[in-house]
Every structure is written in C-alpha cells, then in structure tokens.
Amino acid sequence: MTHATVAGAHGHAPPQGFLRKHVFSLDHKVIGKQYLDLALVAVCTGMVLSWLMRFHLAWPETPIPGLAKLSPNGAAGGVITPEYYLSLMTMHGTIMVFFVLTTAPFAGFGNYFLPIQVGAEDMAFPRINMMSFWVTLVAFLVLISAFVVGDGPPLSGWTAYAPLSAVGKDAGPGQGVGQTLWAVSITLFCVAQLLGALNFVTTTLDLRTKGMSLARMPYSTWAWFITSVIGLIAFAVLMPACILLILDRVAGTSFFIPAGLVISDRLQPHAGGSPLLWQHLFWFFGHPEVYIAILPGFGIISHILPVFARKPLLGPRVLIACLIAIAFLSYTVWGHHMFLSGMNPFSATLFSVPTLVITIPATIVTLLWIGTIYGARLRFTTPALFCLGFVSVFVSGGISGFFLAQPSIDTYLHGTYFVVGHFHFVMGVAAMFGIFAATYFWAPKMFGRMMNETLGKWHFWLTFIGVYCVFMPMHYLGLAGNVRRYSAFTDDYLKPLIPLHRFITIAALCTGAAQLIFLFNLIRSRFRGPQAPDNPWEATSLEWSTTSPPPFDNFGGRPPVVERGPNEYGIASGARGMDYAMQAAAAPVSAR
Amino acid sequence: MTGAPVTTAASPPAQPPAPPTPAAPPVVEQPRPRPSETGVWIAIAAISMTFAALTSAMVVRGSAAADWRHFRLPPILYLNTAVLLASSAVLEAGRRRVAGHLVWVTLGLGLVFVAGQIVAWRQLAAQGLFLATSPSSAFFYVFTALHGLHLLGGLGGLGYVLRRFDAAGPAPVPALGAAALYWHFMDVLWLCVLVLLVLRV
Numbered sequence: 193m194t195h196a197t198v199a200g201a202h203g204h205a206p207p208q209g210f211l212r213k214h215v216f217s218l219d220h221k222v223i224g225k226q227y228l229d230l231a232l233v234a235v236c237t238g239m240v241l242s243w244l245m246r247f248h249l250a251w252p253e254t255p256i257p258g259l260a261k262l263s264p265n266g267a268a269g270g271v272i273t274p275e276y277y278l279s280l281m282t283m284h285g286t287i288m289v290f291f292v293l294t295t296a297p298f299a300g301f302g303n304y305f306l307p308i309q310v311g312a313e314d315m316a317f318p319r320i321n322m323m324s325f326w327v328t329l330v331a332f333l334v335l336i337s338a339f340v341v342g343d344g345p346p347l348s349g350w351t352a353y354a355p356l357s358a359v360g361k362d363a364g365p366g367q368g369v370g371q372t373l374w375a376v377s378i379t380l381f382c383v384a385q386l387l388g389a390l391n392f393v394t395t396t397l398d399l400r401t402k403g404m405s406l407a408r409m410p411y412s413t414w415a416w417f418i419t420s421v422i423g424l425i426a427f428a429v430l431m432p433a434c435i436l437l438i439l440d441r442v443a444g445t446s447f448f449i450p451a452g453l454v455i456s457d458r459l460q461p462h463a464g465g466s467p468l469l470w471q472h473l474f475w476f477f478g479h480p481e482v483y484i485a486i487l488p489g490f491g492i493i494s495h496i497l498p499v500f501a502r503k504p505l506l507g508p509r510v511l512i513a514c515l516i517a518i519a520f521l522s523y524t525v526w527g528h529h530m531f532l533s534g535m536n537p538f539s540a541t542l543f544s545v546p547t548l549v550i551t552i553p554a555t556i557v558t559l560l561w562i563g564t565i566y567g568a569r570l571r572f573t574t575p576a577l578f579c580l581g582f583v584s585v586f587v588s589g590g591i592s593g594f595f596l597a598q599p600s601i602d603t604y605l606h607g608t609y610f611v612v613g614h615f616h617f618v619m620g621v622a623a624m625f626g627i628f629a630a631t632y633f634w635a636p637k638m639f640g641r642m643m644n645e646t647l648g649k650w651h652f653w654l655t656f657i658g659v660y661c662v663f664m665p666m667h668y669l670g671l672a673g674n675v676r677r678y679s680a681f682t683d684d685y686l687k688p689l690i691p692l693h694r695f696i697t698i699a700a701l702c703t704g705a706a707q708l709i710f711l712f713n714l715i716r717s718r719f720r721g722p723q724a725p726d727n728p729w730e731a732t733s734l735e736w737s738t739t740s741p742p743p744f745d746n747f748g749g750r751p752p753v754v755e756r757g758p759n760e761y762g763i764a765s766g767a768r769g770m771d772y773a774m775q776a777a778a779a780p781v782s783a784r
Numbered sequence: 785m786t787g788a789p790v791t792t793a794a795s796p797p798a799q800p801p802a803p804p805t806p807a808a809p810p811v812v813e814q815p816r817p818r819p820s821e822t823g824v825w826i827a828i829a830a831i832s833m834t835f836a837a838l839t840s841a842m843v844v845r846g847s848a849a850a851d852w853r854h855f856r857l858p859p860i861l862y863l864n865t866a867v868l869l870a871s872s873a874v875l876e877a878g879r880r881r882v883a884g885h886l887v888w889v890t891l892g893l894g895l896v897f898v899a900g901q902i903v904a905w906r907q908l909a910a911q912g913l914f915l916a917t918s919p920s921s922a923f924f925y926v927f928t929a930l931h932g933l934h935l936l937g938g939l940g941g942l943g944y945v946l947r948r949f950d951a952a953g954p955a956p957v958p959a960l961g962a963a964a965l966y967w968h969f970m971d972v973l974w975l976c977v978l979v980l981l982v983l984r985v
Contacts, residue, residue, distance in 0.1 A: 316819040386830055393826050398817040424826065428833035436841065436926070444916035447845060464849030464919065469841055476837075 206744045218318035219744060223325050224304030225638065230329060231296035231627075234287050237336070239704055241284040248272045250690070250697035252680035265365060266344050277679030278347035279366050283338070285350030286374065289481065290381050291332050293623045297488035298423070299328070299388050301630050302416040304638060306392060308735040309413045311401025311752045311776075313745040316394040320387050327384035335377035342369030349677075351478065352378075354448030354470035355460075358440040362456045375438045382431035385423055392420035401734075403754035408775065410733040410758040411505065414512050415491020418519050422480045422487070425523070430477035433470065440465070471533055475526035482619050483522045486586075487515060489626025490557060493579045495758075496633050497561055499731045500576035501568035502771060504759040506560045514553035514560075521550040531599045532606050540599040547597040551590065558587060573729070574648030578629035581656045582622055588660075589617025592667055607677075610670025613663045621659045628655075631714070636728050640740045641721030647713040651706060658703030665692055730772055733758045737776045752776035820962035828969050831934060835973065838930070839980060842923045846984065853918035857981060858907040864900035865978060867893055872971045875942075879964040882957060884949035890967065891942050894935065901932055920985045927977050935970050938963070 207213045214222060247256060248271075255270025266276030307315055315321045338345040343365040348357040352374060361368030396417040400409070409417075436447040440462070448470045449462035498505045505511065527535065527543030561583050570576060592614040596602050605611060628651075635643045674681070674689055681690060727736040734754070738747050753776060760773040846852050871893030878886030905925070908914075913921040941963040948956035 317823060390823055390826050390830070394819050394823045398819040398822050424830045425833050428830040429837040432834050432838045432841070432926075432930070435930075439915065439922070439926070445922045446851075446916075446919065447841070447922070451849060451851075464845075464851040466844055466848035469844045469848070472844070473837060473841060 216322065218314070218322050220303050220307050220315045220318065220321060221638075221742065221746075223321055224300050224302070226325050227295050227300035227303055227328070230325075230332060231292050231300055234291035234295065234332060238284050238287040238292060239707070241280045241287070243701060243704060244272065245277060245280050245284065246697040246700045248277060248679060249681070250694040252682075262339070263344055272679065274679040275347055275365050276344065278349070278364075278677070279345040279370070281677065282347055282349050282366075282374075283335070283345045286335060286378075288620065289350055289485070290378065291328075291335075293485035293619065294385065294481070295328065296627045297492065297623060297630065298416065298419050298484060299324070299385070301412075301492070301627075301634065302392060302419075302488065303388075305634065305735055306413055306416050307395055307399070308738070308742060308746050309410045309733050310396060310399060311404050311734050311747070311754060312395055312399035313747070313751070315391045316399055317391050321391050324384045324387040324391070327380050327387070331377045331380035331384060334373050334380065338366070338370040338373045341373065342366070344370055346371035346374045351474055352437070352470075353474075354437065354440070354467045355450065355453055355455075355465070358437055358448045358465075358470070359453070359455055359460050359462070360441055362458050362460070372438065372441055375434050375441065379431055379434040379438070382427040382434065385427045386431070389420035389423040389427070392416055393424065396420075401751045401754060404734075404775075407509075408754055408757045411494035411508065411511060412488070412491040415487050415494070415515060418515050419484050419487045419491075422519050422522060423484050426477045426480040426484065429473060433473035433477070436473075437470065468530075468533060468535060471530050472526070475529045476523070478529060479526040480519075480522045482615075483518060485619055485623045486626075487518065489582060489586075489623050490515060492626045492630045492633075493561060493582050494557075495733070496575050496629055497564050497579050498759065498761050499633075499729050500571040500573060500579070501565050501761070502571070503564060503568045503762045506563040508757070508759055511557060511560055514557050517553040518550060521546055521553070525550060528597060528602075531602045537599070544597055544599055548594070551594065551597075554590060558583060558590075573632075574643070574645055574652060575629045575633035575729075577649065577652045577656075578625050578632065581652065582625040582629060584656075585617050585625060585659060586622040588664070589614055589619070589622060593618060605670055607675050608670035609666040609674045609676050612676050613666030613670065616663045616666070617659075621663065628652075628710070633729065634735075635714070635717065636724030637735055637740050637742070639718045639721070640724050641717050641719075642724045642728065643717040643721060644713050647709050651709045651713065654706035654709070655703060658699055658706060661699035662696055662703060665696055668692070727774075730770070732760055732772055732774050734775055737774055818958045818961070820958050821965060824962045824966045824969075827966070831969075831973065834930070835927075835977070838923070838927065842980070842984060845919050845923070849919075851918060853920050855908075855911070855913055855918075855920065855985060857924075857985060858904040860900055860904050860907065861978065864897050864904070865974065867900060868897045868971055868974055871897065872968055875964050875967050879960055882955045882960065884946060884955075887942055887946055887949070887960070891939060891946070894939050894942070894967075898932060898935065898939075901928055904928070924981060924985055927981065931970070931974055931977055934973070938966050938970050941966055 207217065207219075212218075217223060217226075244256060244259065247254075253271065256267065256272070257270060259267040259270045259272070263276060266273055266279060272280070303315070303321070307313070343361065346352070346357070346366045347364055348367065348371065352371070356363050356367070357371055357375075359367070360371075363371075396409070396413065400406075436445070439445045440447050440449055444461070446462040446465040448467055449460060449465040450467060451463040451465075453460040453462065494505055494511055524546040525543055527539055528547045531540045531543075561579075565580075592610065596605060596611065596614060632643055632648055635641070669689055669692060670676075672689060674686060681687065681693065724740045726738065726740055728740075729736075734752055735742070737752055755777050756773060756775055758775055762771055763773060764771070871890045874886050874893065875890040877883070878890065905928070908921065908924070913924075915922055915925045945956055945959050945963050948959055
C-alpha cells in the first residue's frame with residue numbers, strides 16, 4: 193500500500209501535520225468520517241433525550257437522578273415539568289432530523305464514498321467541503337448550548353411553529369435565548385448543507401472518471417446526487433425563513449406574528465404577520481427533508497442488496513426513474529402536514545392527491561428490492577440483515593402513511609401517537625437501518641478492519657425486535673385517541689393506556705441498551721478488528737478496486753477506467769471464476 | 785466522459801476505439817467540463833430559490849394584513865443599478881481579454897455599489913423607515929441586505945481571481961469565467977429585486 197507521493201491532478205498535496213491531516217483536512221474521506229463522528233455524538237444525545245421523555249411518560253412522578261443538576265428549573269427534584277418535556281422533545285427532534293438523519297447518510301457516507309464511486313480523487317471544491325463540515329459543527333454546538341444558556345432549550349418543536357417560536361420569552365421557558373439559538377443553528381446548518389450539496393452535484397456532473405457514464409453510476413451515487421439536488425432547493429427555502437424568524441425575534445418585525453396576540457397576559461407589540469406563512473415555508477422544506485433523510489437509504493439498500501443476493505438489481509433504470517419521480521413529487525406534498533392548520537379545505541384535497549401518488553414510485557422501489565432477493569441465495573451477513581430490516585420497517589411505516597394521507601382520517605389521527613409511530617418507522621428507524629447497513633458494509637473500507645459479525649447479528653435482531661415493540665403499539669395508542677406532545681396522561685380516558693406506555697418505555701430502554709453492542713463493536717473493530725481485504729464482500733463498484741482504506745488520492749495516482757455498470761452479479765463469465773465483474777476490470781492499486 | 789454504451793452482462797466489455805485526434809491542433813481550450821463554472825450554475829439555482837421563497841413570502845405577507853405602507857424608493861438606487869451594470873460590462877471585457885486590471889475596475893465599481901446601497905439605507909432611515917416600521921420596509925431591508933451579502937461573496941471571488949493573476953503560472957481563465965458568470969447573475973438578480981421593489985413598495 194503506497195500512500196503515494198501524488199500531487200498530480202489532485203487539487204492539493206497530501207498534508208503532513210496532524211492538524212491538516214485529521215482535523216482541518218481537505219480530504220473528503222476525513223471530512224466524511226468527521227460528519228459520521230458528529231452524527232454519532234448527536235445520535236447518542238438524541239437517544240438519551242428520548243429515554244428521559246419515555247421514562248417520564250411511563251412514571252411521571254418518579255424523579256430521575258442527576259437531572260435536577262442539568263436543569264434546576266426544568267426538572268426540579270428530578271421530575272420533568274411539562275415545559276421541560278416539550279424542550280426535550282424539541283431538542284430530540286431537531287438533533288435527530290438535522291444532525292443525524294441528514295448528517296450521517298447524506299453528508300457522512302456521501303462525502304466518503306461519492307467521489308470514490310465516480311472515480312474522482314476528491315470533491316470538486318475541497319475547501320468548500322471542509323467549510324461545510326465546520327459550519328455544521330458550529331451549528332450543532334450552537335444548538336446544544338441552549339441546554340446551558342438562558343432559560344434552557346426551546347419548546348416549540350423541531351418545526352418551530354410561529355407565533356410561539358417568534359414572540360420571545362413570553363411564550364415560555366427556553367423561548368427567549370434558547371429559541372434564538374435554535375434559529376441561528378438551523379440557519380447555519382442550511383448554509384452548510386447548501387455548500388455540501390453544491391459539491392456533491394458538481395462532483396457527480398464533472399469529475400466522473402473515464403467510462404463512468406451516468407448510466408454506470410452506482411445506485412448509492414445516484415441517490416446522493418438526487419438527494420443533493422433536493423437539498424439545494426429545500427435548504428435554500430428554509431434559510432430565508434429562519435432569517436425572517438430571527439428578525440421577528442430580535443428586530444421587532446412582524447413576518448409571522450399576527451396583530452392583537454396576547455401571550456402570558458401580555459399584548460405582543462407586533463402586527464399583521466401570518467403564522468401560516470411560516471408553516472408553508474417550513475414544510476416546503478420539511479417534506480423534502482424527509483426524502484433527504486430516506487433517499488440515501490434507498491440508494492444504500494439498492495447498492496448493498498445485490499452484493500449479498502449475488503444477483504443484479506431488478507430494474508435499475510426503473511429504480512432511478514422512481515428516485516427522480518420521488519424527488520419531483522416531494523415538492524408537491526408539503527400541505528399534507530397542514531391539514532389541520534386552518535388552510536382552505538379544498539387545498540387539503542389538492543395536497544392529498546400527490547401524497548398518494550408519491551407512494552407509487554416508493555412502492556415500485558420496494559418491489560424491485562423484493563424482486564431482487566426473490567429466488568436468490570442470500571448471504572445473511574449483518575449488512576444484508578439490516579437491508580432486509582430496512583425494507584420491513586419502511587413498508588410498516590409506509591402503510592400507515594396511506595391512512596394519514598386522507599384529510600378526513602388525518603383530522604382524527606394528526607394529533608395522536610399514530611403519527612409518532614408512522615414517522616419514526618418510515619423516516620427515523622428506516623433511515624437508521626440504512627445507516628447501520630452502510631456502516632457494517634463500508635467499515636472495512638473506511639477503517640481497513642472488519643467488524644465483528646456475531647455482535648453485528650445480535651445488534652440487528654435486538655434492534656429489529658426492539659423497534660417493533662416501541663413503535664408498533666404507538667399506532668394502537670393513536671387509534672385509541674392518545675394525544676401526542678403531552679408530558680403525562682392523567683385524563684381518565686388515557687389511564688388504561690398507561691401500562692402500554694410502560695411497555696414501550698421498557699422496550700425503548702432495552703433497544704437503546706442494544707446500541708451499546710454496536711458502539712462497542714464499532715470502536716473495538718476500528719482498532720482491533722481483523723485486517724480487511726480490498727474487496728471483502730465481492731462487490732463491483734470502484735471503492736472496492738482500491739485498498740482498504742484508500743490512499744490519499746483514492747486510487748494511487750492511477751484513475752480507474754470504468755468498463756461496465758455496477759450491476760454485474762451472478763454472471764458466469766467473471767474473471768478467475770468469479771460470479772461478478774468489477775466496474776474497473778484492472779485494479780489500479782495492487783492488492784496487498 | 786459520456787456516450788459510451790452500457791455493456792450488459794451478456795455483452796463483452798466495450799473496446800474503446802482509439803480517438804481519432806492526430807490532426808487536432810494543440811489544445812486551445814480544455815474540452816473537459818469546468819467544475820468551477822458548474823458550481824456557479826448550481827449556486828445560481830439555489831440562490832434563485834432563496835429569493836423566490838422570499839418573494840412568495842412577500843406576496844403572502846402583503847395580503848395578510850392591511851399594514852403595508854407604500855414609500856418611494858431612494859433615487860440613488862437607480863444610480864447604483866447603473867454602476868452595477870457598468871461593472872458587469874467591464875468584467876465581461878476583462879474576461880474576454882483576460883485582463884487583470886479590468887477585474888480591478890470591477891472590484892472598485894462593486895464596492896461603489898455596496899457603498900451606494902448603504903447610502904440608500906441611511907436615506908430611508910432618515911425618513912423614519914426602519915426594519916420594523918412596516919412589512920414593506922422590512923422586506924426592502926431583507927432583500928437588499930441578502931443581495932448585498934451575496935454580492936460581497938462575488939467580490940471575494942473576484943479577489944481570489946486577482947490573487948491568481950498575481951501568482952506565477954497561467955492566467956486563471958476558468959476561475960475568471962466562473963467569477964464573471966456569478967457577477968452577471970448578481971446583476972440579473974438585482975434587476976429582479978429592483979423591479980419587485982418598484983412594483984410592491
């Protein structure tokens with residue numbers, strides 16, 4: 193393995209010092225790993241917050257040891273107040289959606305593998321790429337600082353609905369400094385992701401190696417490419433919306449605050465704004481954001497499944513057409529989050545139709561995966577199991593989406609746990625399974641070490657069963673009328689449901705504990721795992737033609753020449769009796 | 785980069801025929817795509833989306849309540865517009881001739897434009913029209929400030945090009961092209977903003 197002395201066509205020479213190499217690095221691989229490490233910190237934070245919430249829901253009177261130290265006002269004596277519960281919920285949602293589900297599958301794995309998969313030495317603009325990560329990190333720190341600054345974290349939800357989010361500290365604890373920090377953090381995050389998406393699109397369009405036509409790109413690359421196009425448009429709308437929100441909060445403007453608004457017995461000194469405007473702007477971003485979180489998962493599953501099915505993916509062109517269709521349609525459905533917002537009921541119908549239409553390409557993609565494994569001699573490795581788990585939870589969560597797409601049914605279910613179960617399955621857990629599949633699949637390439645399969649399978653089965661125990665009963669709770677966002681269920685009609693809540697809480701704590709297996713496996717194999725060969729899974733795409741881990745410029749100074757698509761599995765004509773054919777026939781970096 | 789037919793599992797790998805380029809003259813302009821220019825086009829798409837979102841917000845907010853206050857735009861804005869258009873023309877000439885001194889002139893005119901915008905703000909403030917006075921003035925400040933920030937980014941790009949001019953080596957033709965493209969877009973964007981402000985404010 194030569195960490196070659198290549199500067200050549202590469203925009204920058206290999207760095208020497210520790211800081212330039214591992215911290216302020218321009219290398220897309222280091223930046224990708226930094227994104228993934230950030231997501232790991234964020235997901236642990238978000239998960240602990242969800243444990244606190246679940247514990248409080250099941251045992252609202254029982255104090256949580258140590259919590260009073262973190263928040264003397266929000267949890268005096270360790271018991272969470274209703275306001276602090278909302279703060280925890282807000283921070284959980286914001287951290288998970290922005291800093292985990294966007295950061296890990298898209299910015300993290302995309303950064304690491306998109307350039308390698310198209311045969312490039314780096315991203316098109318390495319400096320912008322580095323800036324994108326550091327701005328994301330600052331955004332995360334700004335958000336987290338809300339825990340210790342002022343009155344605590346904001347409580348208006350990850351959607352930050354105006355006017356609650358716009359009026360300042362009259363609206364409750366955390367709505368002063370905390371909510372401003374939230375808005376600043378999200379503005380920064382938008383800037384960072386716009387810079388990142390700019391790099392992804394340009395790299396895909398301009399830096400493909402010889403022979404890598406668009407039709408030969410791996411499906412994960414396609415998904416990252418389409419996701420970055422979605423992100424360019426979505427974050428470009430959320431950013432000005434957040435700027436207007438900040439102005440409402442600190443400069444006295446009235447974009448989102450209506451006239452005559454009285455909060456906490458105080459008439460707000462604003463006039464004429466439109467709270468609905470915030471919802472439109474937010475959800476115009478917010479719904480595409482769901483696809484920013486899940487489409488990389490689609491790509492990862494489509495990339496990994498054929499490897500372990502040892503069969504070509506069924507209908508690759510149909511898959512790409514469906515991904516593009518989803519991207520287009522994702523901009524026509526935002527109003528289905530607003531059926532209850534007081535907008536014109538006719539527009540609810542208008543938004544309901546594309547919401548149902550978008551299920552068609554999503555269903556086709558699912559059928560393509562099932563068709564791919566149909567009749568295959570599946571290799572049941574950990575990444576393969578997580579792919580199958582992804583399909584399962586995505587279908588489970590998707591089906592409840594059919595119900596919610598109907599305005600008349602949504603009117604009843606929108607404020608209940610049915611919605612909580614739905615989006616945690618289809619967006620949260622499904623995307624997480626995509627992240628896990630990608631981690632187990634690509635860890636050998638990223639760290640040059642194999643992860644432990646036995647621990648991986650334990651992790652999969654405990655997580656798989658666990659998430660069903662957590663989120664499936666929530667659908668039942670919702671049908672039974674259990675409202676969401678409440679911090680305790682003391683009403684008579686909700687009391688019979690408390691045992692079920694306790695079951696969910698115990699399941700959530702156990703599922704969370706099972707993630708320690710993953711953490712242990714990840715950290716241990718990063719340093720102690722067995723050496724990974726260049727192509728441990730017998731896959732075709734370009735990242736497997738180079739060493740594990742790849743050299744600084746990815747291919748040791750010899751860019752690969754691509755001769756075929758990524759889908760050549762289960763063929764008889766492979767070289768040396770292999771049942772697959774690499775995209776670049778001659779490995780440019782000699783295998784060790 | 786594109787055009788090669790996709791080989792299927794059955795077909796043998798395509799034999800790329802040697803490209804018939806012996807008669808070609810020494811390379812005048814690299815045919816391979818220029819990432820910097822692509823990047824600017826993508827940035828243009830995203831920035832357009834940002835301003836489209838603000839425009840729709842302006843329309844919605846304007847009809848949400850009867851507190852929209854009309855006011856006369858400061859006349860200096862039209863002078864600023866002329867300065868900006870002139871800077872673009874100079875830069876275009878500079879791009880065609882690959883002339884660094886014309887880029888300097890553009891940089892100067894860009895700074896004059898920014899200064900002119902600040903003067904416009906001060907004139908409005910002197911009339912008692914501040915950010916929070918009325919939704920119309922709020923949108924005026926937001927639009928002009930956001931355009932100004934993007935324009936400052938363009939000035940940074942021009943500065944980068946000038947640094948490359950000073951350095952040894954060939955003239956930074958692709959970077960100059962990308963910077964010029966972005967600068968022209970700033971023109972177009974400003975004209976759109978100005979028309980919008982004239983119509984609504």
